[in-house]
Amino acid sequence: MMQVENTFFDLASNCRRNCLVICDRGIMDGSAYLKPEDWKKLKEKNNWNEVDLRDSRYNLVVHMVSAAIGAEDFYRLDNNSTRTEGIEIARELDKLTAQAWVGHPYYDVIDNSTDFERKVVRMIAAVCNRLGIEAGDRLSLDSKKRKFLVNKMMDDSDSFQLKINGAHGLTDEKGISVVNSYPQFQDFIVVHDYLVTPNHHMQARIRRRGQNVRWDVEKHCWDLETGNWTYTHTTRRPEINKESPELRMQISAREYRLLLVQKDVNHYTIYKKRRCFLWKNQYFQMDIYEEPCHPRCRGLIILETYTTLLDKDLELPGFLEIIKEITNDGNYSMYKLSKKDSDEVNRVPPSPRTDGVPETITDGVV
Numbered sequence: 001m002m003q004v005e006n007t008f009f010d011l012a013s014n015c016r017r018n019c020l021v022i023c024d025r026g027i028m029d030g031s032a033y034l035k036p037e038d039w040k041k042l043k044e045k046n047n048w049n050e051v052d053l054r055d056s057r058y059n060l061v062v063h064m065v066s067a068a069i070g071a072e073d074f075y076r077l078d079n080n081s082t083r084t085e086g087i088e089i090a091r092e093l094d095k096l097t098a099q100a101w102v103g104h105p106y107y108d109v110i111d112n113s114t115d116f117e118r119k120v121v122r123m124i125a126a127v128c129n130r131l132g133i134e135a136g137d138r139l140s141l142d143s144k145k146r147k148f149l150v151n152k153m154m155d156d157s158d159s160f161q162l163k164i165n166g167a168h169g170l171t172d173e174k175g176i177s178v179v180n181s182y183p184q185f186q187d188f189i190v191v192h193d194y195l196v197t198p199n200h201h202m203q204a205r206i207r208r209r210g211q212n213v214r215w216d217v218e219k220h221c222w223d224l225e226t227g228n229w230t231y232t233h234t235t236r237r238p239e240i241n242k243e244s245p246e247l248r249m250q251i252s253a254r255e256y257r258l259l260l261v262q263k264d265v266n267h268y269t270i271y272k273k274r275r276c277f278l279w280k281n282q283y284f285q286m287d288i289y290e291e292p293c294h295p296r297c298r299g300l301i302i303l304e305t306y307t308t309l310l311d312k313d314l315e316l317p318g319f320l321e322i323i324k325e326i327t328n329d330g331n332y333s334m335y336k337l338s339k340k341d342s343d344e345v346n347r348v349p350p351s352p353r354t355d356g357v358p359e360t361i362t363d364g365v366v
Helices: 002-013 027-032 036-046 050-056 087-100 116-131 156-165 253-260 334-338
Strands: 061-064 107-110 144-152 185-194 203-211 214-216 221-223 228-236 246-251 270-279 282-290 301-307 321-325
Touching (some): 027 050, 027 087
Antiparallel strands (some): 185 203, 203 228, 228 246
16 A cells, blocks of 8 residues: 555656645554554554654545444445445444544544535545635535526637637627636537436436547537547435435546446437636536437527525626526426437437437436
8 A cells, every 4th residue: 555655656746747646545544454453563564653654644634434423324335345344343443544643734524414415525625725725616515506598608709719819809799898708718528328227216327528529520510539538427326315425436438338338218318518617706617508419408508607606696707698597497407408208219319429329416407
């Protein structure tokens, strides 16, 4: 374990860019799984100084309290192949592990006083705080995702002008100067597919997200064999105590293709262009749905952001024509948008893209 860590520490120290190394476990965790006399022998054999191991080796220690303490309904052995101990042993090991790091100058304990999603947010916020990164509203416990239906956006020529020249000289249809319109943005092509699950209480989907994807002029679609891609597998478990925990995992291109075989024929593949931008210190993502898709998705544009601001306190981008807020409208969940009508299931599906194959969901709302 120490050897592996040292290898990554060396790589990070020689990297010319800012680099963050995250260790799933720390050396001191070993003391929780050994008898005190065995831990002492191990330290003596390797000439380890416990103060150095605990206080100097890591810049920050974050202890995520086990679900066995405070979230017992979610502590299960059947959903984690690496988890073998019963709940009582898990509680004892958690306490020993937490105690092993007491004394570290930067030590955060993240308990189960909130739901799992907010637990993760609290952990990320602790890391950002230690790094001196201003995370803004997105990592606030009061933050929530808000979604808006967009009727109109600037055409690509306006967007290109803004990206190259900024907002100087750009005016709206009334000749009024438009300021802070797309000061900078990043575009991605996003492809979602829902997978077959054992029962209707579970949902699973895979996503590929790519940049620098080439537009095929002849076929009038994105060439999914080009560009740089990342892949994600998301599963939503059945509801427990009004909470539906989600598990998101980064996967390889090979794993993505293997999972794609399990595509649910009751759902369309979702194709979107995702535009990410900052506007007045607020981070926005705008999903522009693209063909092939269900007629309900044609021309659909959804803007979303994470914020603590409510109702009209949130200032939306002035260069977009917002129709209404759809945060709590289940009809605009990706799950429902991709759902085929009953008479469509046996039809020939829309033509796939050129690859040849072809956000937290609560009550069906992404």
